[in-house]
Amino acid sequence: MDYTKYRIKAEKEVREVISNINNLCIIWCKKCFSEFKEEPADECGKVVEVARELNIEIIECRGIDFLCNNHLTGKVLKNFKDNIPLAVISCGIGIQFVSNFFNGNRKVLALADSLPQSGNATSIVGYHGIALGEEKCAACGQCYLEKTGGICPVVSCAKSLLNGPCGGANKDGKCEVNKELPCAWIEIYKRLEKQKKLMDKNIDIRNYNIFSVEEKVRYVKNNQERRKEGFYGGLYPLEKKELTETIPLKIFDPPDVFSVFLSQHTGRPAKLIVKAGDRVKKGQKIGEPDGFISSAVHSPVSGKVIAIEERIHPVSRIPQVAITIENDGTEILDGSVESLTDWDKLPKERLIEILKEKGIVGLGGAMFPSSVKLCPPKPVDTLIVNGCECEPYLNADNRLIIEHPEEILKGIEIVRYLLEVSNIIFAIEDNKKEAIEVIRRCSENYPALKLETPRTKYPQGAERMLIKRTTGRDVPEGGLPFDVGCVVFNVGTLYSIYRAIYEGMPVIERPVTVAGENAIAAGNYIIRIGTHFSDILDTCFGIKSLPSQYELRMGGPMMGVLQKDVNSSVIKGTTGLLLLEKYPVGVSEENTCIRCGRCVDACPMELIPYYYAYYGQKCLWNEMVKYKVKNCIECGCCQYICSSKIDLISLIKKGKRNADNKT
Amino acid sequence: MLITKLKEREEILSVLNSKNVFIFKCFGCKEVYLPEGEIDLLLTELKCMERMARVDYLCREEFTVKYLGKYADVLKKADKIVVFSCGVGVQVVAKCIPETPVIPGCDTHYINGFQGLTTQDVDCEMCGQCWLNLTGGICPITSCSKSLLNGPCGGANKDGKCEVNKDMDCGWVLIYKRLKLLGEEEILKRHSVNIRDYKLIINGDKKE
Amino acid sequence: MNFEEKLKSGKFVITSEIGPPKGTNIMPHIEEAEHIKDKVDAFNVTDLQSSVMRLGSLATSHLLIEKGLEPVFQMTCRDRNRLALQSDLLSAAVLGIRNVLILTGDHTVLGDHPDAKPVFDLDSISLLKVVSDLMKGKDMAGNELDGVPYFFPGAVVSPGYEPQELQIIKMEKKIEAGAKFFQTQAVYDLVAFEKFMEKASKFGVPVLGGIVLLKSAGMAKFMNENVAGVNVPERYIKMMAEADKKDRPKVSIQIAAELIKGMKNLCSGIHIMPLGWEKYVPDVLDASGF
Missing domain, CATH: 3.40.50.2300 (Response regulator)
Known part of the structure; x- marks a missing residue:
């Protein structure tokens, strides 16, 4: 068609x-x-x-x-x-x-x-629906479908008659205008017969004075504003924050066994420095950073290393090395865990070295080693504190702001000292009223800090979008925030920086939102790194394995990674764990694109995602690169909005991977 | 572009108050604005949320069929199905379950043609005979309340606003100004009489 | 001499207007027209003016002919598609109607049936062309007519319309499409009218200046604000405002007479739209020297 x-x-x-x-x-x-x-x-x-x-x-x-x-x-x-x-x-x-x-x-x-889209003179123009089906709607403003068994007389009758057939149909029940079309009123009659309903006896007369200019102008304006609000594209998905937004952070009871992945960050996995049988203390380093873009990993608990084995990694979804530790329940701290109150006396390089040692990475989900961000190759004038948490369902950062604002502010102080920035923008989306109030109060005696509360829009928490929204600056294609004088830190990261310095505690736990339709204990938990998903499912949902009609996502519903194996475990980038009911219609890599243009409209990177569906399905990776697949931030807007339910993100990931392998 | 509006409250109440009703609600899309919030409020008030399924692209039959399969048991018991969507969605559901009465919860309004995939402030009525060459790129069919093709009706007021709605510019005044800017006023003087061919609409349904 | 011949002879013609009632009570209107038939050359019969449902102009025009009066049958494009418009034109011809005035028509939403479907299948220019084609023995689809009608088609023009050039262009197109005479929107500003006529007279098609009797200062202000192309000068508004209620018709007649006298040398005739004050038309004409 x-x-x-x-x-x-x-x-x-x-x-x-x-x-x-x-x-x-x-x-x-x-x-x-x-x-x-x-x-x-x-x-x-x-x-x-x-x-x-x-x-x-x-x-x-x-x-x-x-x-x-x-x-x-x-x-x-x-x-x-x-x-x-x-x-x-x-x-x-x-x-x-x-x-x-x-x-x-x-x-x-x-x-x-x-080309006129309607087959009917009286209705002038009909709408065929996004799905390119056969049914049309003339949008007459006075739906008659109830009376006519769901067959529209306005569109389906050549004369748009409302009160019965004209009598022009031939013996086969075909329309006088086009012998190929059935008489709509005969169809209506048959349909009503099936429903054992009588034809409506009322006399219907159409009101043609329904179109309102004001309404149209309002609608168009609203649509345009929403698309361009702050940054181009993006979406407004159902927020679902209400499920957990008022539940305070709670410590998730440490389980008996942990599995800590060596790869918990962008860059090379950490180098293993323990072996099976070793005793480790809580906060003890068990993996050494391997290179400039890498980070350390630490034991979340005091206990014994019982295995070094491969497990399904929650992000890459392929087997990767994890250290399995048995909890001895003593919670004995490692000697390296000691507070450092006079940090501002230390040389900056040393301080950054400490943060790297403490395994600080971006906790917003990207897990980029913070030490790298703290040595910008270009002058930086603005620090943006990312408290957007634009993913639906998630409230971990929100709760962190509400409950630990002072600690976050101290974290900001450390970063400010290191970067020597003059502007600090604290961005919280406007759907987090309580968090905004808390920061407003705190920032009263902190004049350098500017609070921004942009209207909620996904993916506002992505660096580029947030920079555009809060500073109006455009990060160049293929560039980084440094290129426009900005550095973005997630509130969780700042909190972990605070803890690393003031308490000496490396990243061994993080706030995680656990939610889903059938949760028995949904909430926001401080969960140790390495906690198995199965333990969380058991505590929060009362189940041991994944029920077939549900899907488990690590992260939010938009960017979250689908989890197949409950033996996988929490890593530093685990912002949430959602158990959501599967839609009857799932995404598939094979579905055909109908070029409805929605993805182009929604892509905040201003890409044309439907080419990824087209070329991805044909494995033409170079063509995908030509259409800038590498600029994609995998925010999932295109897939969410896709009217053909194409698994664009998988195709995009494949494209990126294969293009990399070739070059 | 279309706007859907909830039907009169009494009308919906009379249907939703009966017991064996099942409800489908479309996500809405950019082509069709759906007052989801209003619908949810009403359904919450009537305690109908449990009997409601939210379906993405109800107009897509192959997807809708899968949803219908999921709710097959309840649907069998339902003696009425209420659908909140544009007219296309209602018709698709009705087609898939022809034996159960399907009742629209919304009226669908047509707002002056097609606004493009990105909701432009210009409209195209898809008349099949583009006049834009004669009118400086401003459509006389959608920008004139009477869709006049040969010049203004004379009903515009002194500020060049339409007689039908004072918030609307007279399309022909806009056309005149645009042609002046282009230095192409002579197009207006060309004495051809433009008449629409409505047969294009009847046959325009991609039969070729 | 009929209306067409009078215009061609160069006589200063006078037309007035009958607005058919909502209902069948047409006779009082016909009688009023008969009163002044010696002074008025033809009577426009409006076609559902202001988009208000009324007795039709075709039947009323025919009644006028029966009484020996000459009608100008007004036709708008609002309510009929091209089939009905052509058919009504043929009907008019067999009923002896020659003069037709072609208008686009007000929009339906402005009238008393705002729910109605506005047609506008054709517009004034295309309908004028249809009239011309019918006179050549062809319908719109190019079919031969069995019996060819004769019409004297006219159109309207609004001298005070801005941008004026656009109005002039449209006037020219109407002439091209077959308009043989024009009646104008109400004129109150003679200076502006003179400027308009400088341009309009070049076409060599007779123009009848429009006269609407002012009923009050309020009406004048309302028209200034709401009626396209109408501009009542302050002076007239003041005259109306200062007059006692009972003296208002007198002042109004005085203003109309002043305008008509001023128009005599500018155009080919006048068209009086009394809007309910038909009874004062003789006085207006007396005061103007007719």
């Missing part, structure tokens, strides 16, 4: 329109709502031919994905050579958008007619 919205004008008209000009730029829309079987065909061939015949020089000819996407198309249009007539091949929206963009400063030619 092809729901393309335009076709090129007849050659005669094209000829007329482009006569009397010397040169021409052409842009054509790559169309929407067409099953994505191949790269969209070049639509301007016919125009180029005619132009050549008329000796018109074609300066530029370019296909654009979703011409009606004003944000992305605007960037392209800016670069078109001045004063050359621009021919547009698209539906009426694209042509009008381009005309308005140049607002009379440039000749814009329409070379296509939009």
Whole structure:
């Protein structure tokens, strides 16, 4: 089925329109709502031919994905050579958008007619639904479907009759206007018979005075504002914060056995420095950083190393080395755990070295070693404290802010000392009223700290989006926050920096939100690193294994990684553990893209994700790279919004991995 | 673009108050604005949330069928199904369960054509004969309340606002100004009479 | 001489207007028209003016012909599609109606049936073209007519409309499409009207200046604010405001007469729209010297 919205004008008209000009730029829309079987065909061939015949020089000819996407198309249009007539091949929206963009400063030619989408004269235009089905809605504003057994008389009857058939149908019950179509009223009659319902006896008359300009303007404005609010794209998923937002942080009882992965951070896994049989103390280093981008890991408990074995890693989902430790219940601290109150007397390099030793990594989920961030290669003027927690369900950071604001502020002090920044922005999304209040109160005697409370939008907690939202700065493509003078620290990380310095405690535990529809003890827990998921499921859900109709996610529902093995364990990047009911319709890598354009609309990195579906399915990794798959931050917006439920994130990950392997 | 609005409260209450009702609610989409919050409030108030399934893209039959399968047991017992979605969603559910009456919970309103996938403030009514070459890229069909093709009706007020709605600019005044900017006023003077071909709409349903 | 011949002869013509009632009680309106038939050359019969449902202009025009009066049959595009419009034109022709005035028509939402479906299948210009084609023996689809009608088609123009150029362009298109005469929106500003006529007279098609009797200062202000292209000068508003209620018709007649006298040398005739004050039309004409 092809729901393309335009076709090129007849050659005669094209000829007329482009006569009397010397040169021409052409842009054509790559169309929407067409099953994505191949790269969209070049639509301007016919125009180029005619132009050549008329000796018109074609300066530029370019296909654009979703011409009606004003944000992305605007960037392209800016670069078109001045004063050359621009021919547009698209539906009426694209042509009008381009005309308005140049607002009379440039000749814009329409070379296509939009295609009417309705088969009905009276209703003028119908809507076919996002799914390209057969049913249409004429959007008459007065739904009759109840009376007509769910078959719309406005759309399905050629005359849009509301009170019964016209009598024009032939003996086979076909419509007088088109013999291929059944008479809608006969269909309605049959359907009602099945439901043992009588035809409605009321006389219906349509009210045509329903369209309201105000409403339309409000709606369009609202939609545009939401898309551009703070940063381009993004989503507003159901927040579901209410499940755990008022539950205070609680210590999760240390289980009997832990498994601590050596890879708990971006970069090389830590080097193993213990062996099976060793006794370890709580906070003792058991893995040494291996290189500049690496971090240390520590024993979360006092006990005995009982095995060094491979387990399914919760992020990579492939077997990786973990140290299994049996808890002896004594909680004896390692000697290295000692507080350091006069930290500001130490040279900065030493302080950063200590933080690296204490295994500090970004606890927001990315697990990037903080020591690297603290040695920026470029001057940095702004520290952004990330308290957004934009993922639905999660409240761990939220609770941390509410319960430990002073500690976080002390962590900020340490980072400020190290980076020598003048601006500190504390960003909390506006759905966390209590946390905002707490920080507002604390910041009263902290003038350098500016509290920002942007409206909730996903993925605002991602570095780039947060920088754009709070400072207006655009991190360049392929660049890092340093490039625009910013460093972003998650509140959890700052709290762990505080503890590492003031208490000497390395990262051996972290706040985790545990939630889900069937939880018996949902909440926000301080959970030791290495705690098995099975222990958490047992305590919080009362189950030992994964029920088939549920899925377990580490992290939030958007970016969280699906867990297959409950013997996997909590790592430093475990922000949450969610047990959610599976949707009857799950995502699949094989589903076909229908080019609805939603992913383009939602991608905060301004990418065109549907190409990843297309090329990913064909294993054309280089093509994915061409469409900037490496810029993808895997926020999951495209997959969430995908109307075909394509498992875009898996395809993207594959693409990145395979492209890396090749180069 | 479409907007769905809840039907009159009494009308919905009369249906939802009966016992064996099952409810489907679409997520809504950018093409169709769905007042989810309002629906949820009402359903909570009537204690109907347990009898409700929230379905992403109800209009997609292959997905909807799977949801219907999941709720097969309750649906068998239901003597009515209420659907909160645009008219497409209601029709898809009705088609999949033809033996049970399906009742729309919303009215779907058409708002002046298609606004593009990204909700532009321009509208395309998909008339099948693009006039934009003659009008400086401003659509006379959607920007004029009467969809006039040959110039203004004369009903605009002194500020160039439409007689139908004072918040709306007269499309033809806008067209005139745009053509002036382009230096193409002579297009207006070309004495061709434009008449719409409505047959395009009847046959425009991709039959070719 | 009929209306068309009078215009062609260069006589200064006068038209007035009948607004059919909501209901069947048309006779008082016809009688009022008969009163002044010696002074008025033709009577416009409005087509559901202001989008309010009323007795139709086709039947009323026919009744006028029966009484020996000459109607100008007004047709809007609001309520009929192209089939009905063409058919009604043919009906008009067989009922002896020659003069038709083609308008786009007010939008349905402004009238008393705002729920109605607005048609606007054609607009004033395309309908004028249809009239011309019918006169050539062809319908819109190009089919031959069995019996060809004759019409004297006219159109409207609004001299005070801004941007004026757009109005002039449209006027020109209407002429191209077949308009043989124009009646204008109410004129109150003679200076502006003169400027408009400088441009309009170039087309060589007769223009009848519109006169609407002011009923009160409030009406004048309302029109200034709400009616497109109407601009009542302060001076007239003041005159109306200062007059006693019983003297208002007198002042109004005086203003109308002043305007008509001023128009005599500018255009080909006048078109009086009494809007319920039909009884004062003779006085207006007397005061203007007719």
